[in-house]
Amino acid sequence: LIFEVKILGCNSASFAFGRHHTSQVVNSNQNLFLVDCGEGTQLRMIKQQIRFNRIHHIFISHLHGDHYLGLMGLIFTFHLQGRTDDLYIYGPPGLDEIISLQLRHSESVLHYRIHFQVIEHDDQLLFENEDLQIISLAMNHRIACYGFVFREKQRRFKLKRELLPETLGREELLLLKEGQNVTDSAGRVWRNEELASPPPVPRTYIYAADTRVLDGIREVAEGCNLLYHEATFTSEMQSRAEATFHSTAAEAAQFAARHHVERLILGHFSSRYQDVSPVLAEAIQYFPHTILAAEGQTYEVPARVASKQHASII
Ligand SMILES: [Zn+2]
Numbered sequence: 001l002i003f004e005v006k007i008l009g010c011n012s013a014s015f016a017f018g019r020h021h022t023s024q025v026v027n028s029n030q031n032l033f034l035v036d037c038g039e040g041t042q043l044r045m046i047k048q049q050i051r052f053n054r055i056h057h058i059f060i061s062h063l064h065g066d067h068y069l070g071l072m073g074l075i076f077t078f079h080l081q082g083r084t085d086d087l088y089i090y091g092p093p094g095l096d097e098i099i100s101l102q103l104r105h106s107e108s109v110l111h112y113r114i115h116f117q118v119i120e121h122d123d124q125l126l127f128e129n130e131d132l133q134i135i136s137l138a139m140n141h142r143i144a145c146y147g148f149v150f151r152e153k154q155r156r157f158k159l160k161r162e163l164l165p166e167t168l169g170r171e172e173l174l175l176l177k178e179g180q181n182v183t184d185s186a187g188r189v190w191r192n193e194e195l196a197s198p199p200p201v202p203r204t205y206i207y208a209a210d211t212r213v214l215d216g217i218r219e220v221a222e223g224c225n226l227l228y229h230e231a232t233f234t235s236e237m238q239s240r241a242e243a244t245f246h247s248t249a250a251e252a253a254q255f256a257a258r259h260h261v262e263r264l265i266l267g268h269f270s271s272r273y274q275d276v277s278p279v280l281a282e283a284i285q286y287f288p289h290t291i292l293a294a295e296g297q298t299y300e301v302p303a304r305v306a307s308k309q310h311a312s313i314i
């Protein structure tokens with residue numbers, strides 16, 4: 001099953017050194033979810049060949065411009081392209097007002113419907129389909145800000161169709177799919193592994209937007225497969241990170257290590273860094289399984305490597 005993240009933009013505050021404002025696309029089994037929509041996101045989408053009509057759900061973390069100023073442009077482009085599919089937008093309070101105000105004053109009546117869901121609190125179930133749930137995660141930023149937890153659902157055991165004896169009824173097949181052993185009509189006991197294979201372990205991707213490093217975060221982060229965490233600064237700028245409610249690379253990496261994350265992607269780089277390699281150098285001292293977000297790159301949410309223990313240097 002596909003479960004991956006494509007980075008469209010990973011810079012903070014202003015465009016710099018070819019890096020753009022925050023936006024990314026999460027692909028879960030060919031369903032696309034746009035996460036944040038900084039200015040220029042639609043151009044980034046065209047460049048990355050993401051078809052606009054595949055976007056039905058947009059998640060906005062907070063109302064700082066570098067995370068949402070591309071949204072109105074995208075909404076109007078959808079309209080001009082004759083979109084008729086409903087659009088679902090999830091964001092903090094006020095975003096619906098901003099959108100309606102712009103539509104009202106331009107006397108625009110869209111060809112399609114927008115459904116707006118306000119993110120009001122932590123741990124709010126925002127979206128669910130047969131593959132995954134998307135849940136809000138409260139950040140610690142200057143204004144209301146939410147990250148998003150993309151959590152795959154537990155799948156059922158897969159039947160080995162070619163091996164199934166005819167002596168099994170519908171009920172036994174359902175039990176097999178739940179991982180149980182069954183007894184057939186002739187009284188023979190079949191162990192589950194003879195007739196079914198276990199499903200993959202569900203994976204979790206967490207998008208942690210602008211935030212001070214999160215202490216006491218819900219256990220949801222524990223063991224998550226892929227964490228995108230902002231690392232606006234390196235430790236030299238510790239006091240600036242604190243003053244602006246951002247994180248340093250060291251803080252993000254320590255957080256990942258503390259929560260036994262499988263892999264960490266750092267982004268939301270400050271425009272002060274032309275070369276972002278110091279951000280990586282700092283992070284890997286604390287958490288070796290760290291990479292830097294690169295625009296246009298796609299990152300698979302990795303399965304957990306069984307029994308692997310991350311060496312934590314904390
Ligand atoms: Zn930002």
Ligand SMILES: [Zn+2]
Binds near residue numbers: 062064141210
């Ligand atoms: Zn912000």
